[in-house]
Amino acid sequence: MPHPPDTLALALTGASGARYGLRLLQCLLQAGVRVHLMVSEPGRLVTELETDLTLPEAPADMERLLTGHFAAGPGQLRVFGREHWTAPVASGSSAPQAMAICPCTTATLAAVATGSSRSLMERAADVMLKERHRLVLVVRETPLSEIHLEHMLRLTRMGAVILPASPAFYHHPEGIDDLVDFVVARTLDHLGIRNDLIPRWGEVPGGMD
Template structure:
């Protein structure tokens, strides 16, 4: 039986992170509940020159083809699809990643707002004591941003800013993207070969891309 996970993509910069993460989840044979905000679609058009289909079925097919998986591996839920599994504690996956996570989404989660399905899905994971990972991409961070992060961290949410390291001697933008995605995969317990681990064969470099 496939593991299930929720992946939400919001309107912060960082489309390459989301695409690589989705591809790795599909490659690992996960079933992905995919949620994408309207602002995220604008970011994808800007950063990746991707025009994301509007209909859920078409979007699932689009991303399945991109990630090299099957349409059955991706369930796209629209922002007002309140009867989707991710909206209920009795059915939602226990793991959810918001990558990238906008500061607006961060703020909504910190105060428990549930104005759209992304916010509700995250709220469900928090209340059910599941694993929620947020990947904010913003700089500089205001005191309000930091306070919201602390509030969520105190609730057990993992805050993983999109801040790639350089000790693996990156040569390309893809190498930087891989670093962040590798750390996310580590935290959900998915074995990855994108970046060599510190102290273990760092000279061999990345593999299994």
Template sequence: MAVRGDATSPKKYRAPIAVALTGASGVQYGLRLIECLIAAGHEVYVMVSKAAHRVIAVETEIELPAQPDRLARDLARRFDAEEGQVRCFGREDWMAPVASGSGNWQALVICPCSTGTLSAVACGASNNLIERAADVALKERRKLILVPRETPLSAVHLENMLKLTNMGSVILPAAPGFYHRPDSVKAMVDFVVARILNQLDVAQTLMPRWGD
């Protein structure tokens, strides 16, 4: 299976979308998003921070490998991906496609997005690959969606969100609605993931659009 840096892998998937999981609560949103993007036929670039691995261990029964190649195989098996459809990158893999504006990818979703990551992106820090990918998305005017899960929000958080919104990114809080009368945690997760997919212009059947 091609997991990174394989220039010979066939380009038979929809345009690559990058997903980064950071250390906020709500890793279920990010994992479900990866599953849906795979099902929609997109090539998916995945980055998981060290803090996110810890949160995954606390919030779920899932054990994800830390090594990028093993993580790619695990996600591919877990979500029934085709060979080469999932590519994973380490925190300092500066040769990853997302580290450069010349890389062939169309959007980055940081889901969930910790307030620390939010701050780093807002000030242009590029201390790891996730932050660098966000910096690239901003400078290249590509879609950047940040999914914070924090409450209450301080003035610093709100100022960073406004700053990033003015830069062209989308702040999409992990705040599920209830008008669809969710009967499970999965239904609440799908509410938020459906909104992310709508922002990415990825067809989804998780939630009907208003009025349908």
């Protein structure tokens, strides 16, 4: 992408790692990006289990809560439900320039790889692929089966970026936040959003990626 995108789609699924998705959302909003957010029901439940946030079920209520929580600008964040088929992300004529699924379950990975489009977030990912826009999937699963790997290979060949939630340690993390920021920084890089969340390679003596 020659220019940083001004609008992005972000989906949070039910994989462990809700902090990755919330931190990514925070960074995107702080960068002035307009975000079209989709949260699956398992994603909403995992967020409640892993963080201090309790996300409302209704998209409008979730939008108000997250707008206030992250001090987003008016209209900067829009939240869409599972079957909101009139959302801009559902059509190539109004699709954002890029999308991240963070964290991404292997079930969502499979749905995107096979083009099932059973929910809005799956349809949005399908639109990214057909329009040749950037799609980043932050997969959080271990170990990986042959099925998972085949789906990753298939999507990579389609042009998607498979970015496993695998933090590095060369930047000498002092806590969980630093580990989260490593994965989020790499995701932002592939979305075309400049950031300085972590030291770059070569900025840390003796570092290895």
